[in-house]
Amino acid sequence: MSSQSAPDDQPRLRNRLSTRIIGASLAALLIVVSMVCWTLWLSWQLEGAGAAINDTGSLRMRATRVAVALLRGESADVDMTMQNTVLARLVEGNPARPLFLPTDHDVQVQMTVVAQSWRTQLQPALVSALAGEGNDIYLDLLPRFVHQADRLVRLIERDNAGKTSLLRFSQGVLLVMAGMGTLAMIALLHLWIIAPVLRLRDGQRRLAAREMGARVPVIGGDELGKLAEGFNQMADELAAAYADLETRVEEKTAQLATQNRELAALYDMAAFLNQPNDIEQTCHGFLTRVMAQFGADGGSVRAIDPRGENLHLVVSEGLSDELEDAEHCMPVNACFCGEATRQGVIVIHDFHAAPTRDFRCAQEGFGSLAVFRIVTPDEVLGSFSLHFRQQTKLSASQTQLASTLGQHLGIALDNCRLGAKEQQLAVAQERNLVAQGLHDSIAQGLNFLNLQVQMLTAAATRGDLADIRATVPLMATGVRESYEDVRELLVNFRTRLDHEELRSAVEEAVLRFRRQTDIQVDLDIDEDGGAPLPPDQQLQVLFILQEALSNVRKHAQAQRVHIQIVNQRDFSLTVSDDGQGYDPAEVAERGERHIGLSIMAERAARIRAQLHLTGKTGHGASVSLQLAREERLSA
Structure with a gap:
């Protein structure tokens, strides 16, 4: 991809911070290197000029030494050779040493004068003097040469002084x-980096303090400028998000408040529906609470008949007597209240939007109607309606809440029906047990008395006083036994137990049995570590004990009875006697004809206990009731 298609948020090369920093650094480096090179060059020039001053001074010294040698008559060939070498070195220069003359014009001209003075005047005079022609010419020319050399030294020193000043x-x-470069770099770094970073940090702190209007100035198009633009964009988005968040928090808070109110309504309704009320009280309490929850001006609860054809008005609020009479019983398809049960939908209707139908609710002055089903998991029981004077539209949550309340009412009504059926079943079972008890005791006694009456009638007809005298005591005994049976049944039917009363009830039953029969009873109760049975189970245990004692009184002809009750983790009751016993095979053959044993078995089955009967002819009998820990109910 070409550079022209680069994203807009990327700064151009010349505007980049890195480009400016590198450019400034290279410019400063170039200036510094140039100045260092300049000072090094000046130092090199001063060093070469200093060597030239030394060699120029040696020209004067050697020229003078040659004059002294000539006056002494010594050889001066070496000095002359060295003098030529130094002159040549001064003229040509030696950069490696370094040694060279300044490039100043006066210095170069004076060097030419000195060199020509030596080559054209002093050297030829020296050669003549060495040849023996006399020293006078050389000695006469020497002061002039020394003067020229001195002037050359002074010129070089003057040039060196200027370069030294320039070097300093x-x-x-x-x-x-x-110093200025350092300050300039600090200023540039502060301008380019530190100041933008400080502005970003200040903006970040302001944002952290929830100052959502915090923005930073965008200076330049470099990376930090783009970063500032990004920061401002982020701040804009955060401000928008924060404002949106506040709105959403307010909305969620309102939703939570609504949900809390709905939960409170559900809780209140569930608490009410769980109370032991009849169907009409349940529907009336439900309707008043629903109307208060939704602000309805009227309402009704209707139930479908068993055939599913008609709706019956159970309760109503805010409706006129004429409307109640007219719609006390109506077909399911006659109005919206029935259509809601048939269609399986919630109907919310605005009467002004449906002018083609004549609604009694509209004639009553209601503007809106909402109908909801009353359902159980298995069937539709009816519907309840809410009437509003003003046009009202329920929200989705309100609609859902009303539907849920309809389900709660349906379950409560179903529970009421089941409770009523359970009570009917319990009454029927008790009646069956009463019938069995009457059949087993009083019916047999009455049958015996009927036979005795027939015998007494026959004896009276014959005038047989002996048979009459023999029959009357038997009839008196039968009446007395029937009277005892009636008293025993009445005591059993009136027995009611609360918590921890089983022991006293058992002791009272044993005491009554002793008074009726004069039979010795041994009572052994062990309640070590066992929790009390609930009243229902206690009552059934007591009934089984009473029935077992009744069988002993009627059939066993016993002298002694032993009763043992053990209430630990398991519960057991054992009633044994030393009477005449019975033949189990004979009892098995009789089956249902022995009503007392059947009654005990049914009562044991009610509390999910096991009943065991054992006996042997001539060796007594035993009744054992075993209630396992898994079947025990909490008291």
């Missing part, structure tokens, strides 16, 4: 540039 000035300038 350059070093001063370099120091000033170093």
Whole structure:
């Protein structure tokens, strides 16, 4: 991809911070290197000029030494050779040493004068003097040569002094540039990096303090400028998100408040529906609470008949007597209240939007109607309606809440029906047990008395006083036994137990049995570590004990009875006697004809206990009731 198609948020090359920093650094480096090179060049020039001053001074010295040698008559060939070498070195220069003359014009001209003076005047005079022609010419020319050499030294020194001043000035300038460059770099770094970063940090702190209007100025198009733009964009998005978040929090808070109210309504309704009320009280309490929850001006609860054809008005609020009479019983398809049960939908209707139908609710002045089903998991029981004077539209949550309340009412009504059926079943079972008890005791006694009456009638007809005298005591005994049976049944039917009353009830039953029969009874109760049975189970245990004692009184002809009750983790009751016993095979053959044993078995089955009967002819009988820990109910 070409550079022209680069994203807009990327700064151009010349605007990049890195480009400016590198450019400034390279410019400062170039200036510093140039100044260092300049000072090095000046130092090199001064060093070469200093060597030239030394060699120029040696020209004067050697020229003088040659004059002294000539006056002494010594050889001066070596000095002359060295003099030529030094002159040649001064003229040609030696950069490696370094040694060279300044490039100043006066210095170069004076060097030419000195060199020509030596080559054209002193050297030829020296050669003549060495040849023996006399020293006078050389000695006469020497002062002039020395003067020319001195003048050359002074010119070189003057040039060196200027370059030394220039070197010191350059070093001063370099120091000033170093200080100013440092300050300039600090200023640029502060301008380019530190200040933008500080502005970003300040903006970040302001945002952290929830100052959503915090923004930073965008200066330049470099990376930090783009970063500032990104920060401002982020701040804009955060401000929008924060504002949206506040709105959403308010909305969620309102939703939670609504849900809390709905949960409170559900809780209140569930608490009410769980109370032991009849169907009409349940429907009336439900309707008043629903109307208060939704602000309805009227309402009704209707139930479907068993055939599913008609709706019956159970309760109503805010409706006129005429409307109640007219719609006390109506077909399911006659109005919206029935259509809601048939269609399986919730009907919310605005009467003004349906002018084609004549509604009694509209004639009553209601503007809106909402109908909801009353359901159980298995069937539709009816519907309840809410009437509003003003046009009202329920929200989705309100609709859902009303539907849920309809389900709660349906379950409560179903529970009421099941409770009523359970009570009917319990009454039927008790009646069956009463019938069995009457059949087993009083019916047999009455049958015996009927036979005795027939015998007494026959004896009276014959005038047989002996049979009459023999029959009357038997009839008196039968009446007395029937009377005892009636009293025993009445005591059993009136027995009611609360918590922890089983022991006293058992002791009372044993005491009554002793008074009726004069039979010795041994009672052994062990309640070590066992929790009390609930009243229902206690009552059935007591009935089984009473029935077992009744069988002993009627059939066993016993002298002693032993009763053992063990209430630990398991519960057991054992009633044994030393009477005449019975033949189990004979009892098995009789089956249902022995009503007392059947009654005990049914009562044991009610509490999910096991009943065991054992006996042997002539060796007594035993009744054992075993209630396992798994079947025990909490008291």
